[in-house]
Amino acid sequence: xxxxxxxxxxxxxxxxxxxxxxxxxxxxxxxxxxxxxxxxxxxxxxxxxxxxxxxxxxxxxxxxxxxxxxxxxxxxxxxxxxxxxxxxxxxxxxxxxxxxxxxxxxxxxxxxxxxxxxxxxxxxxxxxxxxxxxxxxxxxxxxxxxxxxxxxxxxxxxxxxxxxxxxxxxxxxxxxxxxxxxxxxxxxxxxxxxx
Amino acid sequence: xxxxxxxxxxxxxxxxxxxxxxxxxxxxxxxxxxxxxxxxxxxxxxxxxxxxxxxxxxxxxxxxxxxxxxxxxxxxxxxxxxxxxxxxxxxxxxxxxxxxxxxxxxxxxxxxxxxxxxxxxxxxxxxxxxxxxxxxxxxxxxxxxxxxxxxxxx
Numbered sequence: 001x002x003x004x005x006x007x008x009x010x011x012x013x014x015x016x017x018x019x020x021x022x023x024x025x026x027x028x029x030x031x032x033x034x035x036x037x038x039x040x041x042x043x044x045x046x047x048x049x050x051x052x053x054x055x056x057x058x059x060x061x062x063x064x065x066x067x068x069x070x071x072x073x074x075x076x077x078x079x080x081x082x083x084x085x086x087x088x089x090x091x092x093x094x095x096x097x098x099x100x101x102x103x104x105x106x107x108x109x110x111x112x113x114x115x116x117x118x119x120x121x122x123x124x125x126x127x128x129x130x131x132x133x134x135x136x137x138x139x140x141x142x143x144x145x146x147x148x149x150x151x152x153x154x155x156x157x158x159x160x161x162x163x164x165x166x167x168x169x170x171x172x173x174x175x176x177x178x179x180x181x182x183x184x185x186x187x188x189x190x191x192x193x194x195x
Numbered sequence: 196x197x198x199x200x201x202x203x204x205x206x207x208x209x210x211x212x213x214x215x216x217x218x219x220x221x222x223x224x225x226x227x228x229x230x231x232x233x234x235x236x237x238x239x240x241x242x243x244x245x246x247x248x249x250x251x252x253x254x255x256x257x258x259x260x261x262x263x264x265x266x267x268x269x270x271x272x273x274x275x276x277x278x279x280x281x282x283x284x285x286x287x288x289x290x291x292x293x294x295x296x297x298x299x300x301x302x303x304x305x306x307x308x309x310x311x312x313x314x315x316x317x318x319x320x321x322x323x324x325x326x327x328x329x330x331x332x333x334x335x336x337x338x339x340x341x342x343x344x345x346x347x348x349x
Contacts, residue, residue, distance in 0.1 A: 069268055158248045159264065181270060189275040194286070
């Protein structure tokens, strides 16, 4: 047994003695493809709504609230899923967000929001995290679909076109400054600007 | 014989006048159920909410002003009142929306409160948006100033 292990270790230690350079290069390439593909497939798997709402915390609170909003059901049938708004599309940003999200695994294990009451108590804090994130990236996740350059003000209501052609156009405000609570219920907004 | 003819003519005329005055048949005003109990009726098409942002005149004395825009998904509960993010006193400069009247800050004893009075907090108890629908019954309301003006002319 030990002999066998020793042999394996020797091969691993100096593989070029045992295998040709071509085999190692090709083998490394193939292994790399498999690893990279596997990694991204796993990453994509965690980027699906089914994965998000496999936690009852998400399914019973935020997912229920989403269902009555226009981002879930509407005239044209286009809908936003959890990651469309909560995970960046760009790979590097996505990895950064996924690393942040490891805190959520901690929260899941220790049941930080495992009852409705606990969730409600933390709602303001959680909402603020999302507002801060969207404020910092200029509402990137909104703009993935709602592109300002292609907005037709004449097809918007008077109020909407007034706001969009001034505050939003000048860059003074970003989507989340006005459109808070569009997909989930708002927390107690005491002291929040604009409420 | 002549008299009989006259009477019947009058009867027919009054009947037809009576029918003309109503835009909806009597039996349909009394109930929203348009089909027998054991028949599933096809619901009427849902009307669009008017979203013109143009203020409407009132339709009866002391009517709370109607909402001239969509209010889909506006949250009004103990945590937040979405309407007030435009109509509150400190928000109207930015939003140019009509300011909530001062009476909404008064309690039953006419004391002024710093915030909306709890009895006036839930906007949609009185204020509603309007559907782009044909009125089932004609409104014959005449506002008081119109009444005074027409009196003065006579």
